[in-house]
Amino acid sequence: MIDVPSIFGIDVFNEQVMKERLPKDIYEALKATIKNGESLDITVANCVAEAMKEWAIEKGCTHYTHWFQPMTGITAEKHDSFLTPCDNGKVIMEFSGKELTKGESDASSFPNGGIRATFEARGYTAWDPTSYAFIKDSSLYIPTAFMSYTGEVLDKKTPLLRSMDRVSEEAVRILKLFGKDDVTRVTANVGAEQEYFLIDRKMYEKRKDLKYTGRTLFGARATKGQELEDHYFGAIKSRVSDFMKELDEQLWKLGIYSKTKHNEVAPSQHELAPIFTTTNIATDQNQLTMETMKTIARKHGMSCLLHEKPFADVNGSGKHNNWSLSTNTGENLLKPGKKPEENTQFLLFLAAVIKAVDEHQDLLRISVATAGNDHRLGSSEAPPAIISMYLGDDLEAIVDAIINHEDYETHGGVLMKTGVESMPDFKKDTSDRNRTSPFAFTGNKFEFRSLGSSISISCPNIMLNTIVADALSQFADELENAEDFKSACRRLIRRTFKNHKRIIFNGDGYTDEWVQEAKRRGLLNLRNTPEALKHFVDKHNIELFERNRIYGEKEVRARYEILLENYSKVIAIEAQTMINMAKKDIFPAVSKFTGELAQTIVSKKAVSSAIPTDAEEKLLTRMSELLNKFAVLTSELEEKLALAKNYKDNPLTLAEYYRDYVLTVMGKLRVVGDNMETDMSTEHWPYPSYGDMLYSVQ
Numbered sequence: 001m002i003d004v005p006s007i008f009g010i011d012v013f014n015e016q017v018m019k020e021r022l023p024k025d026i027y028e029a030l031k032a033t034i035k036n037g038e039s040l041d042i043t044v045a046n047c048v049a050e051a052m053k054e055w056a057i058e059k060g061c062t063h064y065t066h067w068f069q070p071m072t073g074i075t076a077e078k079h080d081s082f083l084t085p086c087d088n089g090k091v092i093m094e095f096s097g098k099e100l101t102k103g104e105s106d107a108s109s110f111p112n113g114g115i116r117a118t119f120e121a122r123g124y125t126a127w128d129p130t131s132y133a134f135i136k137d138s139s140l141y142i143p144t145a146f147m148s149y150t151g152e153v154l155d156k157k158t159p160l161l162r163s164m165d166r167v168s169e170e171a172v173r174i175l176k177l178f179g180k181d182d183v184t185r186v187t188a189n190v191g192a193e194q195e196y197f198l199i200d201r202k203m204y205e206k207r208k209d210l211k212y213t214g215r216t217l218f219g220a221r222a223t224k225g226q227e228l229e230d231h232y233f234g235a236i237k238s239r240v241s242d243f244m245k246e247l248d249e250q251l252w253k254l255g256i257y258s259k260t261k262h263n264e265v266a267p268s269q270h271e272l273a274p275i276f277t278t279t280n281i282a283t284d285q286n287q288l289t290m291e292t293m294k295t296i297a298r299k300h301g302m303s304c305l306l307h308e309k310p311f312a313d314v315n316g317s318g319k320h321n322n323w324s325l326s327t328n329t330g331e332n333l334l335k336p337g338k339k340p341e342e343n344t345q346f347l348l349f350l351a352a353v354i355k356a357v358d359e360h361q362d363l364l365r366i367s368v369a370t371a372g373n374d375h376r377l378g379s380s381e382a383p384p385a386i387i388s389m390y391l392g393d394d395l396e397a398i399v400d401a402i403i404n405h406e407d408y409e410t411h412g413g414v415l416m417k418t419g420v421e422s423m424p425d426f427k428k429d430t431s432d433r434n435r436t437s438p439f440a441f442t443g444n445k446f447e448f449r450s451l452g453s454s455i456s457i458s459c460p461n462i463m464l465n466t467i468v469a470d471a472l473s474q475f476a477d478e479l480e481n482a483e484d485f486k487s488a489c490r491r492l493i494r495r496t497f498k499n500h501k502r503i504i505f506n507g508d509g510y511t512d513e514w515v516q517e518a519k520r521r522g523l524l525n526l527r528n529t530p531e532a533l534k535h536f537v538d539k540h541n542i543e544l545f546e547r548n549r550i551y552g553e554k555e556v557r558a559r560y561e562i563l564l565e566n567y568s569k570v571i572a573i574e575a576q577t578m579i580n581m582a583k584k585d586i587f588p589a590v591s592k593f594t595g596e597l598a599q600t601i602v603s604k605k606a607v608s609s610a611i612p613t614d615a616e617e618k619l620l621t622r623m624s625e626l627l628n629k630f631a632v633l634t635s636e637l638e639e640k641l642a643l644a645k646n647y648k649d650n651p652l653t654l655a656e657y658y659r660d661y662v663l664t665v666m667g668k669l670r671v672v673g674d675n676m677e678t679d680m681s682t683e684h685w686p687y688p689s690y691g692d693m694l695y696s697v698q
């Protein structure tokens with residue numbers, strides 16, 4: 001039995017450790033920094049560094065590392081030891097405030113979208129005291145932001161922190177209007193539910209596609225897929241359960257509130273949900289969770305797949321980003337109140353989110369756009385590529401009532417006319433029915449469900465915080481100047497609901513009718529990554545980021561390029577892997593199989609009494625035809641891949657080329673390969689089948 005309270009957070013330099021180990025004044029100064037973002041004095045930093053080092057060494061650490069989140073989407077670390085030589089040939093273990101707060105890093109080796117020329121390669125990492133330092137593999141990890149010496153941000157943490165500040169600033173302004181002068185900080189919170197697959201390591205090792213690209217590039221459907229729906233919430237197999245136990249233990253030690261675990265719909269698919277926390281910490285913890293999942297799976301002879309769509313025809317993996325805003329006084333701003341006057345405040349925040357999502361559908365879509373997620377969005381299990389909002393029947397009725405009842409504007413109590421004196425208590429079961437919606441209100445939070453399983457949750461939350469901050473800011477401008485706050489507020493709410501009602505959709509998002517209906521409503525349907533990303537640099541988006549001090553134009557353009565380049569690179573690697581598999585393994589295997597079949601037929605013919613069956617000859621003909629087609633398509637893919645270099649000067653054109661030419665041929669090649677697999681003997685096929693992989697862990 002694990003004693004959870006006694007191990008929880010033991011590898012984290014958290015509040016409790018700080019309190020125990022820091023002098024009172026230093027502790028207070030650090031806390032002020034953490035809470036209010038005040039800058040840190042070097043004497044404080046020195047003292048904190050010393051305490052951290054002592055603590056880390058007691059726990060067996062020899063090294064420390066600045067831990068940062070470059071634009072690769074994964075985390076980066078460079079370890080230095082505490083060791084410092086002395087005159088007498090001995091060493092002491094040292095760690096200064098300067099080393100804690102600032103580190104040098106070679107920025108040119110990370111994606112930088114042209115911001116970092118190689119001749120000026122230095123970038124630096126800066127301690128983010130709002131996220132606790134922790135211990136992993138005998139190193140002290142210090143969460144840091146990463147930027148260039150000229151001040152451009154090169155990572156996913158800095159803009160996230162900025163967006164959190166922005167949404168706080170504007171929400172505080174609004175709350176002042178409601179007389180809440182005691183609110184000084186509003187925090188954006190996130191709970192990120194994480195889906196993943198677990199397969200046997202031996203199967204994984206035999207699949208080049210999984211190893212190099214994270215997803216299967218060939219693979220005929222398994223005899224049994226997910227049609228029986230017998231995996232969802234099913235009993236957890238013992239190997240998986242052992243894995244989950246160790247994972248929980250590791251995560252708890254790292255102070256991560258891993259809470260729920262269950263089987264998902266697809267065979268071999270599972271989910272982990274932590275308890276929500278401040279967005280910045282939730283982001284760091286989600287990265288750590290993904291890393292830990294991979295490491296522990298390996299220990300248990302399994303492989304953890306975090307790709308959005310590792311298997312065709314089987315549900316892909318996503319991540320649900322549960323988002324809310326809460327005040328330093330403990331109020332959740334997205335929780336409907338019991339009294340009508342509280343409801344006005346709730347409705348105003350709701351209106352801000354509705355306006356934000358409607359006006360910036362493109363940015364939300366962009367924030368989840370990756371080559372991997374393109375295989376998932378819009379297919380049967382994930383939300384469609386169209387961004388819309390689900391409010392649930394109760395809340396939509398209220399929104400409708402407000403829109404329809406003209407007199408709502410003039411009389412304070414008109415909400416009563418609609419039969420809703422106070423807001424109903426939205427229970428989860430009434431608000432969470434629609435799993436097809438990309439953006440759903442679930443009682444006291446919004447759940448953004450379009451995220452792919454492997455991405456950092458940073459970008460979606462940067463967008464979310466920024467667009468909501470922007471809407472709140474416009475609201476505050478209007479309301480601060482109003483003569484009669486109450487009636488101005490009601491008018492604003494009604495107008496906003498009316499103007500942005502088109503974004504609300506409570507129906508089934510998987511249907512073709514919705515695609516048509518969405519088009520009629522003028523909603524965007526950005527079906528793939530290049531189509532979405534090109535809007536990143538639209539003038540109004542650049543202005544939005546500048547206005548909210550999240551990115552300058554140069555930074556937006558750099559990000560746009562990095563994301564497009566990443567898309568092209570991912571497809572290039574997949575195409576190369578496919579060609580390799582086709583030429584080195586599949587073609588020779590099928591050739592061998594057909595050769596043996598031909599031999600069998602010839603030798604049967606030689607014996608007059610054993611005439612080859614019709615079936616054998618037919619199979620030989622079919623397989624030979626398929627193999628020819630396969631070879632032709634393999635060559636075509638090679639040609640298409642080689643031609644990509646002609647488009648390399650423009651990242652958008654290059655990405656579009658990969659989408660329209662390379663990806664298309666890959667699709668065709670796969671179909672032929674899968675047809676051959678279906679008709680071949682198990683013995684001859686060079687890879688573990690879908691069945692082998694999906695049912696490999698017992």
Ligand code: ADP
Nearest residue numbers: 189190191192273274275276322323324444445
């Ligand atoms: P689901 O049905 O989606 O699994 P859960 O109630 O299990 O719903 O919640 C999923 C996630 O939402 C968890 O990570 C949880 O901590 C998080 N969550 C709950 N309340 C909030 C909130 N107010 N703000 C942000 N996240 C929240």
Ligand code: MG
Nearest residue numbers: 193320322447
């Ligand atoms: Mg959920």
